[in-house]
Amino acid sequence: MNTAPAPMPAAYDSGDTAWLLAATAMVLLMTPGLAFFYGGMVRTKHILMMIKMSFAALAFGTLVWWAIGYSLAFGPDVGGAGLIGNLDHVFMHNIELNTLTGHIPTYVYSTFQMGFAIITVALISGSIADRATMKGWLVFVVLWLLIVYIPLAHWVFDQDGWIVKHLGALDFAGGLPVELNSGVAGLAVALVLRAPRDFARREERPNNIPLVVIGVGLLWFGWFGFNSGSALTDQGTASAAFINTQLGAASAMVTWPLVEKWRTGTVTTMGVVSAAVAGMVAITPACGEVDTLGAVITGLVVGAVCAFAITLKYRFDVDDTLDVVGVHGVGGLIGLIMVGLFATARISGKEGLFYGGGWGLLGKQLVAVVSVIAFSFILTWIIAKAVDLTVGFRAEDEYDSVPGTDRERAYDFQTAERLGALVSGKAVTSDDELVRQITKLLRAREESK
Known part of the structure; x- marks a missing residue:
């Protein structure tokens, strides 16, 4: 006999739920957008491999999150230290249709956070484009989510996480566990999957710039759900995050091309769209903490800095192929520091250095940054090295110049x-x-x- 589901508790808010449903769909769309973005940036023979790596993250990330990831990230804290959740919600156990997280059904909130986990690990693939095996990538995705991403998500996104509760650092939408973490992890795997012999001399030409632009367009659309959805409400903070996201992207698109013009004498389409991504990366931790002036300054700064940062891989001989470190790592770092400088009480309730808050918040931001960098780099390097030594992670040296990683044809x-x-x-x-x-x-x- 069919029985009606239990009624929603009085705390349930249909408006907030409707907005988070839409935001969740937008966030999940970002990973296919990333597949187009990365796919268009590599050479023709590797486009399908890059697309498959993103969709593999989409599939395996979903299952890992459902099986154990949500429970470890958002289950009741173990020991009160704010380091990891328990196993109460393995396979979404003990969660009913009317179980709420705040004003929102937990099923919706869990899926929203699932999208964050998926895109974070998918971002790392850009650091090892052209030189990773699929079997190694699949193993890496599962291990990295369990060992690196999920603890960081608990530290930052869970109300009992040590960074948000004990340290008191601010990160509105994932500058630490998503942006900085993916950039640092990208550096670690790039070092394990060493650069090809001709890395510094090889000309990397995108195979399809319009596809890159389409990918950025999808990422841009999804980023509004990523940042504004993190408010978990359709009220004022969401609107601040929304406009700040647009301002951060637009402002970065002013300074990056200026640097590019100064350095090379020309402004490229790739530079313009990369600037937009850098702007959205930097504003992610700050979008619900700063006012519109802070968002513009953040975008202007990150556009100029990241335009230089992406060239450092040649100086240090680190093949960060699609500039994950230079854009997401450096961009996330800048955004987190900007929170310590420009946070304002009228938006976030806390004040940064330039709004009379002193050095306290900036110091907390730096402690959080150093902690995430150390945690992510060390564990990611160990995971990547272990995967390479067991199932094999780096493709053979010779593959890059002959058959390509694709066994199908993109064109x-x-x-x-x-x-x-x-x-x-x-x-x-x-x-x-x-x-x-x-x-x-x-x-x-x-x-x-």
């Missing part, structure tokens, strides 16, 4: 192959080679006239 080159065979007697398997063959044919026709 149909049958016409190119036929034309190449017609022109030169051999198959053409890349668009660059096709252009060369056509140019050769046209030049020969001109010379014959």
Whole structure:
């Protein structure tokens, strides 16, 4: 016999729930957006591998979160130290349809936080684009979420986490467990999966810049849910996070191109869209803590700094292929520091250094930053090294120049192959080679006239 579900408690708020449902869908859309973003940035033969890495994170991250991740991140705190939750909610046990987190059904809140976990581990794939095996990546995703991300989520997002409760640092939407963490983890795996021999000399050309722009557009859309949804309400703080997200992205798109123009003499599409991402990264921890002026300053600063930061990988010979460290790591660091400088009581209830709050909040922000950097880097390096030594994480040195990591084709080159065979007697398997063959044919026709 069917029975009606238990009624919602009096604390239930339908408006807040409706907004978080929408925000959750927006956050989950960010990972497919990241797949397009990363896929367009690599060479043609690796585009499908990058897309598969993001979707693998989407699948395995979902199951890890459902099985044990939510319980460890948001279950009752173990020992009162704010380090990890318990196992009360393994497989979402003891959670009913009318169980609330604040004013919102726990099922909705858990799925919202699931989206954060998924995109965080997916971001790391950009640091090892072109040189990771899929089996190694799958094992890494599971271990890294359990060992690194989930404890950090408890530290920052859970009300009993030590960073938010005991330390008193501010992080509105995930600058520590998402942005800084992914950047630091990206550095660790990039060091384990060492750079190719020709890394510094190799020209990395995006295979499809319009696809990159589409990916950034989806990320931008999802970021409004990411940041504003973190308010867990449809009231004033959500609106502040919403406009600050837009201001941070737009402001970074002013200074990054200026630096690019000064350094190289040109402004590229890749630079413009990367600037938008950097701006949204930096404003993530600050969007619900600073006013609109603080958001603009944050965007202006991060645009200029990250435009320089992405070039440091060549100086230190670290193949952070798609600039996860330079954008997410550095951008997240800047945003967290900006909270200590520009937090204002009229938005967050606390004041940073420039609003009369003294050095206290800034000091707490720095302690949180150093703690997350040390925790994430050390454990990620150990996980990546263990995966590489057991199942294998780094692809063979030779793979990069011959077959590519894809066993399917992102683009149909049958016409190119036929034309190449017609022109030169051999198959053409890349668009660059096709252009060369056509140019050769046209030049020969001109010379014959």
